[in-house]
Amino acid sequence: MTLAILFGGSSFEHEISIVSAITLKKKLVRNELLFIFMDKDREFYLIDAEKMKSTTFSSGEYKKARKLSLGAGGFAVGGLLGSKPLSFDVLLNLIHGRDGEDGKVAALMTFFGIPFIGPRLEGSVLSYNKLHTKLLARELGIDTLKYRVLSKDGERRNELGYPVIVKPVHLGSSIGVSVVRSESELDYALDVAFELDDQVLLEPFVEGIVEYNLAGCKTSLWELSLIEEPQKEEFLDFDKKYMDFSRENRVCEAVIDAELREELEAAFKRIYDPLFRGSLIRCDFFVVEGRVHLNEINPIPGSMAHYLFGDFEEVLERLAAHLPREKEIDVDYRYIHSIQSAKGKA
Amino acid sequence: MTLAILFGGSSFEHEISIVSAITLKKKLVRNELLFIFMDKDREFYLIDAEKMKSTTFSSGEYKKARKLSLGAGGFAVGGLLGSKPLSFDVLLNLIHGRDGEDGKVAALMTFFGIPFIGPRLEGSVLSYNKLHTKLLARELGIDTLKYRVLSKDGERRNELGYPVIVKPVHLGSSIGVSVVRSESELDYALDVAFELDDQVLLEPFVEGIVEYNLAGCKTSLWELSLIEEPQKEEFLDFDKKYMDFSRENRVCEAVIDAELREELEAAFKRIYDPLFRGSLIRCDFFVVEGRVHLNEINPIPGSMAHYLFGDFEEVLERLAAHLPREKEIDVDYRYIHSIQSAKGKA
Numbered sequence: 001m002t003l004a005i006l007f008g009g010s011s012f013e014h015e016i017s018i019v020s021a022i023t024l025k026k027k028l029v030r031n032e033l034l035f036i037f038m039d040k041d042r043e044f045y046l047i048d049a050e051k052m053k054s055t056t057f058s059s060g061e062y063k064k065a066r067k068l069s070l071g072a073g074g075f076a077v078g079g080l081l082g083s084k085p086l087s088f089d090v091l092l093n094l095i096h097g098r099d100g101e102d103g104k105v106a107a108l109m110t111f112f113g114i115p116f117i118g119p120r121l122e123g124s125v126l127s128y129n130k131l132h133t134k135l136l137a138r139e140l141g142i143d144t145l146k147y148r149v150l151s152k153d154g155e156r157r158n159e160l161g162y163p164v165i166v167k168p169v170h171l172g173s174s175i176g177v178s179v180v181r182s183e184s185e186l187d188y189a190l191d192v193a194f195e196l197d198d199q200v201l202l203e204p205f206v207e208g209i210v211e212y213n214l215a216g217c218k219t220s221l222w223e224l225s226l227i228e229e230p231q232k233e234e235f236l237d238f239d240k241k242y243m244d245f246s247r248e249n250r251v252c253e254a255v256i257d258a259e260l261r262e263e264l265e266a267a268f269k270r271i272y273d274p275l276f277r278g279s280l281i282r283c284d285f286f287v288v289e290g291r292v293h294l295n296e297i298n299p300i301p302g303s304m305a306h307y308l309f310g311d312f313e314e315v316l317e318r319l320a321a322h323l324p325r326e327k328e329i330d331v332d333y334r335y336i337h338s339i340q341s342a343k344g345k346a
Numbered sequence: 347m348t349l350a351i352l353f354g355g356s357s358f359e360h361e362i363s364i365v366s367a368i369t370l371k372k373k374l375v376r377n378e379l380l381f382i383f384m385d386k387d388r389e390f391y392l393i394d395a396e397k398m399k400s401t402t403f404s405s406g407e408y409k410k411a412r413k414l415s416l417g418a419g420g421f422a423v424g425g426l427l428g429s430k431p432l433s434f435d436v437l438l439n440l441i442h443g444r445d446g447e448d449g450k451v452a453a454l455m456t457f458f459g460i461p462f463i464g465p466r467l468e469g470s471v472l473s474y475n476k477l478h479t480k481l482l483a484r485e486l487g488i489d490t491l492k493y494r495v496l497s498k499d500g501e502r503r504n505e506l507g508y509p510v511i512v513k514p515v516h517l518g519s520s521i522g523v524s525v526v527r528s529e530s531e532l533d534y535a536l537d538v539a540f541e542l543d544d545q546v547l548l549e550p551f552v553e554g555i556v557e558y559n560l561a562g563c564k565t566s567l568w569e570l571s572l573i574e575e576p577q578k579e580e581f582l583d584f585d586k587k588y589m590d591f592s593r594e595n596r597v598c599e600a601v602i603d604a605e606l607r608e609e610l611e612a613a614f615k616r617i618y619d620p621l622f623r624g625s626l627i628r629c630d631f632f633v634v635e636g637r638v639h640l641n642e643i644n645p646i647p648g649s650m651a652h653y654l655f656g657d658f659e660e661v662l663e664r665l666a667a668h669l670p671r672e673k674e675i676d677v678d679y680r681y682i683h684s685i686q687s688a689k690g691k692a
Contacts, residue, residue: 014677040677042457043418055686058679071417072389098675099457103467107453111388111445121449125471126478135481151620196673198620274497274544327542329444331360331386333404340401 001089001320004034010042012175013097018057020094023303025052028313034088037062044068074114090320093118097172101300102128115323119279119299127297130169130201137294140270144294145203152198156190163205168197179205212254214268215282215305219318224265225308229254251307263292277324280304347435347666350380356388358521359443364403366440369649371398374659380434383408390414420460436666439464443518447646448474461669465625465645473643476515476547483640486616490640491549498544502536509551514543525551558600560614561628561651565664570611571654575600597653609638623670626650
């Protein structure tokens with residue numbers, strides 16, 4: 001198939017997305033790839049495969065590439081003699097953060113009828129908002145860490161004790177996140193987070209918490225990755241996460257018993273289906289006092305978490321063949337017709 | 347100002363939206379209006395004001411109107427000599443149901459930089475999903491009726507007793523909703539609802555429940571409507587609701603004491619701010635055993651619930667002047683630059 005990889009975006013994670021796309025290029029060897037770059041101004045460019053290196057973007061050289069328009073009928077390549085549709089089978093949404101993960105790309109692709117791999121509108125909005133991710137998990141019977149939400153113009157109070165972790169409710173990739181060890185540090189951490197978001201989530205920071213990452217999707221069957229226990233420093237900051245997104249190697253599987261594996265997989269499935277059909281997501285879990293807790297849902301994980309799968313390209317191919325379809329809605333004007341005929345009789 | 351009214355849509359409520367737009371045309375007399383019709387195939391047309399009657403759409407005559415394209419820079423009018431931008435100050439999203447209320451229009455307008463009155467992406471998704479509306483209300487400390495969610499491929503069981511109300515989790519305007527009075531009727535009601543949605547919500551049906559509707563928005567201050575106690579039959583079905591959307595007259599205010607009014611208004615404000623900034627919404631509340639319960643949030647009420655306001659056009663003008671702005675995100679390529687310079691040193 002021809003797979004169009006959409007990356008970049010008007011997002012704090014613009015650069016991470018570029019790194020993700022460059023990494024995936026190396027991993028997808030059997031399919032034809034097109035690279036659609038969205039710059040910070042939301043202009044689209046068709047990037048030649050051999051130009052897929054970070055300097056193309058950081059130098060602004062990408063502006064010499066062919067510009068694309070997005071509208072009814074999908075993407076089109078402009079030209080002096082009118083534009084012509086850009087043809088591909090499926091688009092892979094690889095824009096991390098705003099636009100990609102908040103639901104805008106999902107809305108655009110759905111609206112313009114472009115088949116795509118990635119979270120749909122509703123799954124995007126619910127996973128992009130850390131509060132609503134918690135409400136969703138609770139509804140599904142999956143534990144999360146306790147929390148409080150503070151508003152920009154509300155009271156600045158921490159009832160959870162210290163250390164506490166401060167996170168903007170939206171955004172991803174640890175942006176604006178701090179660990180606060182005492183009350184004297186709270187104000188500064190909140191200032192940083194409120195620069196980025198109007199709502200901030202507080203959670204207890206648990207030393208030495210064990211984390212497990214599990215990625216997957218549903219095609220004709222469940223396609224679940226191995227479970228990784230990420231080896232991390234106390235706290236993965238943006239710089240480290242950035243490097244992490246360019247990972248090319250397969251990781252070591254977590255050594256866990258069958259019962260915990262089953263519990264993690266069951267939680268993943270409850271979260272995924274039906275909300276995330278059409279996407280390949282990664283769920284990050286904690287185990288606290290023997291209980292599985294959902295930490296976060298990455299609906300577009302860095303470099304698609306390819307390193308967690310045996311044959312990642314095959315999984316992606318099967319996923320491309322199992323995308324959800326929008327329901328068809330027929331408009332027959334029966335109400336207007338019935339009113340018109342009622343008026344005619346009056 | 348010039349206000350562009352976007353209506354129609356690929357939605358079960360396509361016809362309701364046409365009725366809403368025709369009704370608003372009569373109510374907005376001080377501002378210049380443009381009418382942008384989205385047909386069921388998501389094609390856009392610029393409809394002349396004098397053509398704003400239901401037959402224009404039911405007869406297909408609208409196809410003779412000027413076609414619009416939507417893309418970077420907003421809407422444009424096509425022509426033999428290239429297209430030219432359609433100029434207006436603010437767009438009013440009046441597409442009920444899918445596309446309009448599910449977040450797609452919000453995403454498109456935000457992405458393409460078109461200032462608009464209407465729910466933003468997140469508020470759209472949360473109010474379009476009746477389950478997540480409940481989770482949101484609970485998080486805000488507002489009661490809702492108890493419920494169960496059934497999935498299309500799951501068990502068909504009602505633990506709530508009878509009568510029970512069956513609703514598709516998505517959609518609006520009573521589509522696919524039934525009151526079920528005994529177990530023998532349950533299967534049929536579920537068949538109807540599952541035709542439309544993969545998830546269905548069950549709620550106890552409370553005879554003679556008192557409903558209060560309150561609409562409003564936040565500009566430089568709170569602009570709350572009068573509170574209506576809708577006079578309804580046992581259950582407002584789609585046909586009746588359809589007629590309801592064309593209401594032109596002001597309604598009678600509910601006779602309630604100051605305490606209840608304050609409680610309803612406080613609940614409205616908690617729901618509205620900050621999630622629904624930029625929109626004029628209507629919240630429908632129940633009072634059960636003396637406690638205010640949220641029934642549903644209408645982020646684009648029929649004909650904008652103009653009939654609940656003293657001077658509706660003034661409210662809309664102030665709202666147009668107080669629309670939220672997207673945060674600016676600067677992409678400076680500092681991570682890519684720092685990696686490049688690190689490589690240079692190696």
